[in-house]
Amino acid sequence: MYLFGEHAVVYGEPAVPCAIERRATVTVGERADDRQRVSAADLTLDGFTVEYGADDATPDVDVPTPLVEAAMGYVDAAMATARDAADRPDAGLDVTIESEIPLGAGLGSSAAVVVAAIDAATRELGVDLASEDVAERAYAVEKEVQSGEASRADTFCSAMGGAVRVEGSDCRTLATPDLPFVVGYDGTSHDTGELVAGVRALREEYDFAYDTVESIGDLVRRGEDALREGDTAELGRLMDVNHGLLAALGVSARSLDEMVWAAREGGATGAKLTGAGGGGCIVALADGDGAKTALSLTPACDESFRAKLATEGVRAE
Ligand SMILES: Nc1ncnc2c1ncn2[C@@H]1O[C@H](COP(=O)(O)OP(=O)(O)OP(=O)(O)O)[C@@H](O)[C@H]1O
Numbered sequence: 001m002y003l004f005g006e007h008a009v010v011y012g013e014p015a016v017p018c019a020i021e022r023r024a025t026v027t028v029g030e031r032a033d034d035r036q037r038v039s040a041a042d043l044t045l046d047g048f049t050v051e052y053g054a055d056d057a058t059p060d061v062d063v064p065t066p067l068v069e070a071a072m073g074y075v076d077a078a079m080a081t082a083r084d085a086a087d088r089p090d091a092g093l094d095v096t097i098e099s100e101i102p103l104g105a106g107l108g109s110s111a112a113v114v115v116a117a118i119d120a121a122t123r124e125l126g127v128d129l130a131s132e133d134v135a136e137r138a139y140a141v142e143k144e145v146q147s148g149e150a151s152r153a154d155t156f157c158s159a160m161g162g163a164v165r166v167e168g169s170d171c172r173t174l175a176t177p178d179l180p181f182v183v184g185y186d187g188t189s190h191d192t193g194e195l196v197a198g199v200r201a202l203r204e205e206y207d208f209a210y211d212t213v214e215s216i217g218d219l220v221r222r223g224e225d226a227l228r229e230g231d232t233a234e235l236g237r238l239m240d241v242n243h244g245l246l247a248a249l250g251v252s253a254r255s256l257d258e259m260v261w262a263a264r265e266g267g268a269t270g271a272k273l274t275g276a277g278g279g280g281c282i283v284a285l286a287d288g289d290g291a292k293t294a295l296s297l298t299p300a301c302d303e304s305f306r307a308k309l310a311t312e313g314v315r316a317e
């Protein structure tokens, strides 16, 4: 989840994502043959569940094929980089994905799945990669699958845990403050690639959009100071401004605006959309139950939950 800086991070501005305790679990077992089988038991969207195998010509599913193809793109590429890291190009793998993270909703579900898949597959093939190496390979996978449009933010954060700072290829972990986050989810998903392309087009066409991206960078630097000083009032104010700047770039949605306002009216110190936008999740900084209750009473909000910061990144269980 992004405290600050999504979208602008694609153009080299800094961003501060934070890992929360919602995990993707990937189990990998080596096969006796050279085939690949993937089952994503809980790849759910709008109430559908899909299970598919890499060796099935036509997956037996009741969801749009593009969704399955998109999921396979990430998982295939993750397995390929794991086989490459282990120098075992012909290894056959059985992969099972279980994820608690809503898809395409701004919580970095693809990064979590790719990071966990690379970590589990390399371990199964006898290689113990450092979390930083898992992060770098996961970034390459996201970049490839998202046609060159990805920052290192989601993957580095998923791999390392806690709060991190990403600016271009410079990725660092930050001292993790214990901040009270509440997430509101509208139950929908977005296409990250389309939203990133929309911002790119706007930024190329209008100077003000170009400047807005730079302003987000300035805001993130101020946010880092506030984080260091533990100044939650300032963090909240900057989250509100960050939401406004993202809205100016065209990536908010009525449901996201409604949830942001509900959280604020429920006493949140600040609230913003998180991730690519268009629909999905907002994050609020909020002590007490007011913001969560306000969200649960908002028709646009499908689910709200307290998001505990995960200090640990990818791990073997
Ligand atoms: N449990 C899962 N099993 C298989 N594939 C998954 C799973 N969760 C996510 N994915 C893949 O990741 C895609 C969603 O990633 P995408 O980058 O579009 O959104 P996100 O990471 O959830 O949101 P954002 O980029 O805004 O943080 C899904 O369409 C699917 O291809």
Ligand SMILES: C[C@@](O)(CCO)CC(=O)[O-]
Binding pocket: 005, 006, 007, 008, 009, 010, 106, 108, 149, 150, 151, 152, 153, 154, 192, 196, 275, 276
């Ligand atoms: C919109 C974006 O900044 C975040 C999506 O999770 C894209 C990216 O950083 O790859």
